[in-house]
Amino acid sequence: MFKGPVENKNEAAMSELVPEPRQKPVVPMKPMGINASLLGYIGIDTIIEQMRKKTMKTGFDFNIMVVGQSGLGKSTLVNTLFKSQVSRKSSGWNREEKIPKTVEIKAIGHVIEEGGVKMKLTVIDTPGFGDQINNENCWEPIEKYINEQYEKFLKEEVNIARKKRIPDTRVHCCLYFISPTGHSLRPLDLEFMKHLSKVVNIIPVIAKADTMTLEEKTEFKQRVRKELEVNGIEFYPQKEFDEDLEDKTENDKIRQESMPFAVVGSDKEYQVNGKRVLGRKTPWGIIEVENLSHCEFALLRDFVIRTHLQDLKEVTHNIHYETYRAKRLNDNGGLPPMTVETEENHESNL
């Protein structure tokens, strides 16, 4: 079990010692001489259990945004993902509700607990997007909202007296709903993803995929991937952020085969072969949303929740937020954003 120390620089300079995370060590790892390791277990790997305990106590934030024209099943899909009515339209949704005249941003918070782990989930909906006669620049309020969350985090981060854990309202994941036209992406789709893919993790999904046959779906997916590539749109998981070969292999498969996930959502339960399933009942059969031979919902769920949730948060923090922060500080001559009071103080000093 115990592999012993693999690197040992004697009396090296004080602070250059700790190897930089994720970099290959400069000094090749070499086993030490005799007597280097003593018998028995140390307990280094208990750090995992210690971290688990901390996470069980604190829980974690996850903020997901849904964007796409009305009627594409955004709310239903999010409800299906989290197996509960987490979307704004969940209770008392009135089908007569008017489509807003401009893009609105609506966020709802929930706490969902499973296996003792608490997730503070915020679902951010964007009603009105793509629903106007003229949809020019309708991505702007969305970009503004995303940046405002970065700004809020940055302000908190540069505060002298900081919170122990900065409340995280940053959008970790943006599901973009593509209409299942079977033709091609529309200019608005491209425009949105082109602008927003630089500031947020976009995961494109083909909505209401039950309107397509298997062949149509395969062909449409290929076409969408091609169009995204031709237009230089990098969706999540971005190639450049793969951290090692294992990541690359896993993510290449997602990028080249799964994306965009062709999904069907449902918050209705049916009995199929004695089992209760989430599905959509049609005269020709029940579409089971979690049945992989029916649609790719289960793939999307596994991807967003079960394999890449932590990574979505880390890419948001390490890449998108850092990019915002660097730009903000550069624009400000290297100084952090100030509160109004401080700016006034400065002026009175002049």
Added chain:
Amino acid sequence: MFKGPVENKNEAAMSELVPEPRQKPVVPMKPMGINASLLGYIGIDTIIEQMRKKTMKTGFDFNIMVVGQSGLGKSTLVNTLFKSQVSRKSSGWNREEKIPKTVEIKAIGHVIEEGGVKMKLTVIDTPGFGDQINNENCWEPIEKYINEQYEKFLKEEVNIARKKRIPDTRVHCCLYFISPTGHSLRPLDLEFMKHLSKVVNIIPVIAKADTMTLEEKTEFKQRVRKELEVNGIEFYPQKEFDEDLEDKTENDKIRQESMPFAVVGSDKEYQVNGKRVLGRKTPWGIIEVENLSHCEFALLRDFVIRTHLQDLKEVTHNIHYETYRAKRLNDNGGLPPMTVETEENHESNL
């Protein structure tokens, strides 16, 4: 397994939604109405496994400092803790080596892997401490070193272009070695802990505890605890940082019974009842360092490595580093420390 959403505010304001970590939710958790939760497992608790995978890839830093007069077995104890020759005196240590004329700070880095988890361990030794004729202010170079690591971290943190993970050279834990006199703490012990307990996590240990009988040990421990209390010295785990009742219960036991751990170290192996153990052979028997009826080494190891390592890192970051940072920014009028270039730029603007 799935407990369903327990909090649901409809159409609430955008950003006040996410409850603050570790605070009790303002809105009492109440189960939602019928149809709120759908059947099946979501996968929220897979976050633990996702975090485990990330930690397995990146490893973690741990920096431990040992302070105490020469001859108290500091190097041997650290070697015993990590079951390997991690201390500066490990290889080729020359018993003729002179005690330095001033306090020196020597850091050595190692990578130790166990159960697939990599720990980047740095052991910081402080030769010369307490070994002079006049030991006035001999805690100062140590405090300076500790603060320099905070400064380094802070400079990195306020940089415009930051590293993805800031190299962490901050001292997470300081083992302070008390001489097993059986009498009381000496003025230097009190002086050191009084000054340093504000800036670093101090864990006092009674060195070479095999020189004391059980009764002497019990009495000495009680006396040391009393003296620390009378002098207002807060060692780790500090009462004020207990985060919940579970923490408090566990830590109270350590504070009131285990502290200061009376330990014996050894990097020699012996055969006892057919088993190989780490120990010290005397004419009257073998002292087994990991045998709890012989000494409290195993308690110390469990505490530092197996239960509180992550917490040592978090208290360092959330409390000691934050205190340093707030003071530094306050002294600087709320501005981050600047590089020389920036300061020059400023001057040339005047």
